[in-house]
Amino acid sequence: MIVLKNVCKNFDDLEVLKGVSIEIQDHEVYGIIGQSGAGKSTLLRCINGLESYQSGEITVDGVLVSQKDKKQLRQLQKTMGMIFQNFNLLERLDVYDNVALPMKFWGINTKTEEAVNKINSLIRLVGLEDKKHSKPAELSGGQKQRVAIARALVLEPKVLLCDEATSALDPAITREILSLLQQINEELGITILVVTHQMEVVKQICQRVSFLKDGRVLAEGKPEDLFIHPIKEVKAFLQEESTLLPATGVNIQMFFTDKSSDPVVTMMARELDMNFSIVWGKLEDFRSNVFGSLVINVDESVRDRVTAYLDKEGVSWEVLN
Numbered sequence: 001m002i003v004l005k006n007v008c009k010n011f012d013d014l015e016v017l018k019g020v021s022i023e024i025q026d027h028e029v030y031g032i033i034g035q036s037g038a039g040k041s042t043l044l045r046c047i048n049g050l051e052s053y054q055s056g057e058i059t060v061d062g063v064l065v066s067q068k069d070k071k072q073l074r075q076l077q078k079t080m081g082m083i084f085q086n087f088n089l090l091e092r093l094d095v096y097d098n099v100a101l102p103m104k105f106w107g108i109n110t111k112t113e114e115a116v117n118k119i120n121s122l123i124r125l126v127g128l129e130d131k132k133h134s135k136p137a138e139l140s141g142g143q144k145q146r147v148a149i150a151r152a153l154v155l156e157p158k159v160l161l162c163d164e165a166t167s168a169l170d171p172a173i174t175r176e177i178l179s180l181l182q183q184i185n186e187e188l189g190i191t192i193l194v195v196t197h198q199m200e201v202v203k204q205i206c207q208r209v210s211f212l213k214d215g216r217v218l219a220e221g222k223p224e225d226l227f228i229h230p231i232k233e234v235k236a237f238l239q240e241e242s243t244l245l246p247a248t249g250v251n252i253q254m255f256f257t258d259k260s261s262d263p264v265v266t267m268m269a270r271e272l273d274m275n276f277s278i279v280w281g282k283l284e285d286f287r288s289n290v291f292g293s294l295v296i297n298v299d300e301s302v303r304d305r306v307t308a309y310l311d312k313e314g315v316s317w318e319v320l321n
């Protein structure tokens with residue numbers, strides 16, 4: 001649905017995107033995560049044509065995103081809904097009129113039965129029927145974002161682009177908004193691209209994710225693959241410090257997926273007749289699947305037997321220094 005090939009973008013001397021290639025499938029929920037200044041918003045703005053890019057290629061549903069053909073670009077922008085951290089609602093309009101706004105902008109008659117039904121059904125979808133005639137000032141942050149989501153869907157886009165859509169919301173409301181996005185993806189089949197610096201967002205709804213740093217994609221994959229067994233840069237992003245590791249013995253980190261959650265460690269200790277101490281562990285929930293990792297400390301003398309045992313059991317592991 002969205003294909004980026006070697007996209008480069010600079011603002012004068014500042015190179016912001018340095019050859020980004022990403023392929024997002026139809027119906028996918030895809031995440032782009034990275035630190036502030038990594039180029040995430042710029043990437044999103046290049047995709048929906050709000051920014052130009054110097055080289056490479058971006059296509060959405062097979063159509064080239066290019067500033068050269070403004071008419072084609074405008075048609076393409078119609079197929080992409082967008083939501084932001086600060087909601088961008090018009091304060092003087094109520095919920096209904098905010099949702100209807102893109103139709104007015106495109107010269108679509110909002111008084112037809114079809115248009116009225118569309119607007120009402122979206123307000124129902126986002127759960128704001130009882131707030132239909134409230135102004136933004138009378139709504140909570142979560143409710144404002146629901147309005148923005150309904151508005152982004154009113155032209156029946158193929159793609160929904162979300163730029164830090166939950167960054168201004170508290171964790172409980174964030175989960176509600178993410179569930180709503182997931183529901184929209186499943187029920188309406190809309191491809192969703194979320195750009196965020198929040199790990200929680202990616203964990204809860206993304207099927208795949210790219211980690212962007214200094215304008216480059218350094219890692220891509222399923223969230224669980226990226227975050228349970230992170231590369232150095234992702235680890236730094238997650239601020240997982242391994243400085244508290246015991247200085248003696250060998251520290252072995254094991255990675256558990258739902259397939260290998262058997263009590264491997266205790267069985268191994270019994271079978272190898274060895275002792276171990278637990279250094280740290282974590283369990284994380286990725287789209288309702290639990291993945292975990294555990295770091296144990298063992299005596300240097302059993303190192304090879306432990307790693308051979310883990311290999312035999314199909315548990316992936318890494319020795320930490």
Ligand SMILES: Nc1ncnc2c1ncn2[C@@H]1O[C@H](COP(=O)(O)OP(=O)(O)OP(=O)(O)O)[C@@H](O)[C@H]1O
Pocket residue numbers: 011014016034035036037038039040041042043197
């Ligand atoms: N219009 C602009 N003109 C000049 N520089 C810009 C412009 N927009 C963004 N930049 C610069 O591009 C870099 C990437 O910015 P961008 O907003 O894409 O980052 P981001 O990953 O979205 O960060 P954040 O998480 O803070 O939103 C930054 O160094 C920023 O200062």
Ligand SMILES: [Mg+2]
Pocket residue numbers: 040041042163164
């Ligand atoms: Mg940004």
